[in-house]
Structure formats: C-alpha cells, structure tokens
C-alpha cells in the first residue's frame with residue numbers, strides 16, 4: 306500500500322518557517338511583506354481561492370489587500386490598477402486571480418505585472434529566468450510539487466519524471482524546474498496527442514498527473530513502486546477528486562498524494578513563499 310504524501314501537514318511546517326522569515330524581515334528592515342490580490346467579477350471559485358490565499362497571508366503575518374472589480378471592467382482599467390500596484394512600495398507581490406472575463410486579454414495583464422512583483426511566476430521574465438536556470442519566482446503549483454518531493458525524500462537526481470499535462474501554469478514550468486542542474490531529473494512531458502500514453506507513464510519513477518480528467522490514471526499505467534503526484538482537482542458528484550484512480554493506484558505506487566490535501570495546500574503556501582521572497586529581494590534592491 307502506498308505511503309500517503311501529506312501536503313496539508315507539510316504546508317503547515319513551511320508556513321511556520323515563512324512566518325519566521327516574515328518576522329525577521331520586519332525586525333531587520335522594518336518591512337512587512339504585502340500581497341495585493343485582484344479579483345475581477347464574482348466567480349464563486351475565484352472568490353474562494355482568493356479568500357483562502359488571503360487567510361493564509363494572515364496566518365504568516367503577510368499583509369494582504371483585496372481589489373475587487375466588476376465583471377464588466379474594461380481592460381484599460383485593470384491595467385491601470387496593475388500599474389499603480391507596480392509602483393506601490395507597500396505592495397511586494399501582485400496576484401491577479403484567473404480566469405479573467407472575456408473582454409480582457411489575460412496575457413496582456415500577466416505581462417503588465419512588474420517582474421519584481423510577479424509572485425505567481427506567470428510572466429515572461431519569470432519564465433525566461435526559470436528556463437535559463439536562474440529562477441526568481443517559480444509558479445506556485447510546480448514549486449509546491451518540488452517541495453513535496455524533496456521534503457519527502459523522493460530521489461530526483463537521475464530519476465525519470467513523467468509529467469502529464471503541458472499547461473503554462475503547471476506542466477511546462479514543472480518540467481523546467483525538475484530539469485534544472487542540482488535537481489537533475491530526466492523529464493518527459495506528455496499531452497493529449499501523446500501516442501500510447503500508458504507506455505510512457507509506465508516508465509516513470511515519478512509520475513505527475515495534471516490534466517483535469519477525473520480518475521484518469523489507472524493502476525496498469527503505473528510502474529510498481531513509482532511515486533505519483535496528483536495535481537488534478539475535479540468536482541464530481543459533490544466532492545473533489547483528482548486525476549488518479551486513488552484506491553487502485555495506491556496498491557501499485559510506493560507513495561501518492563491525496564486530493565484534497567496534497568498539492569492544493571502546497572500551492573497556496575508557495576504563494577506566501579514567493580511574496581516573502583519578493584519583499585526580501587526588494588529590500589536588497591534586486
């Protein structure tokens with residue numbers, strides 16, 4: 306039976322470390338890290354995510370401000386707000402909750418966030434620095450997955466990691482992160498056009514599922530002893546289920562993340578990590 310990789314517990318441990326880092330920054334520089342959250346419209350899921358992120362900020366002593374705009378907000382108005390937040394010295398990190406309404410070009414907004422405040426790590430400078438091996442802000446879900454693996458003693462150097470899903474916020478940055486010198490995984494990225502997916506997933510020492518298809522990964526797609534990370538969050542029959550057929554895969558894998566309680570809490574925690582890091586870097590003038 307697979308060992309459970311507990312993201313909730315690890316998130317608490319890391320949040321305690323972040324809280325200490327916040328207090329050190331306050332003592333040494335008189336600066337308390339600040340996150341500005343921008344919410345456009347009234348999508349209930351987005352409201353819930355932003356609420357959770359702000360509560361987490363409060364737990365570790367990070368200031369968080371909420372900027373709520375109506376669903377009809379024109380793009381120029383949102384860009385104007387982002388530009389004001391970019392120059393606000395009390396704001397160290399900016400989070401624009403996605404998705405945005407159809408009249409707004411998401412990539413234009415992502416590009417408008419100052420690269421020094423891009424705590425979601427979605428901007429072109431953050432991505433470029435990651436690809437070039439000098440990451441500043443890494444997207445929160447990939448960073449959380451890396452921490453889950455490293456802090457649970459999963460060997461990555463020389464291991465074959467298969468990432469299923471190639472989105473800009475999970476699959477691609479995760480592949481780049483694990484490929485870095487010092488982490489040294491051999492990484493394969495799969496997607497909806499991959500031929501004979503099961504043949505590829507069965508070669509994985511570490512298998513990351515990030516496709517948004519409930520219980521897609523079956524036991525016969527997993528090499529016995531593999532470590533399986535389930536990123537998927539799918540709302541099915543009134544509960545959250547992952548991309549992994551949990552009960553069946555737990556019989557084959559050596560370790561497995563649950564949904565909920567695996568990757569999700571780590572994602573929120575890495576936003577706090579990135580916000581503290583943004584404040585630290587801004588204090589150093591870098």
Ligand code: NDP
Pocket residue numbers: 446469470471472473474475476495496497498499502515516517518536537538539568569570572
């Ligand atoms: P996207 O929809 O942006 O990307 C999905 C990816 O999965 C695409 O690359 C797609 O391939 C691939 N894919 C879809 N179906 C298949 C299939 N049958 N076989 C192989 N590949 C497939 O999703 P995200 O990356 O944004 O999110 C993925 C999941 O992770 C979702 O359930 C989301 O809710 C969850 N998530 C959870 C987070 C957390 O903190 N727990 C954070 C972020 C996301 P192609 O490119 O060819 O279309």
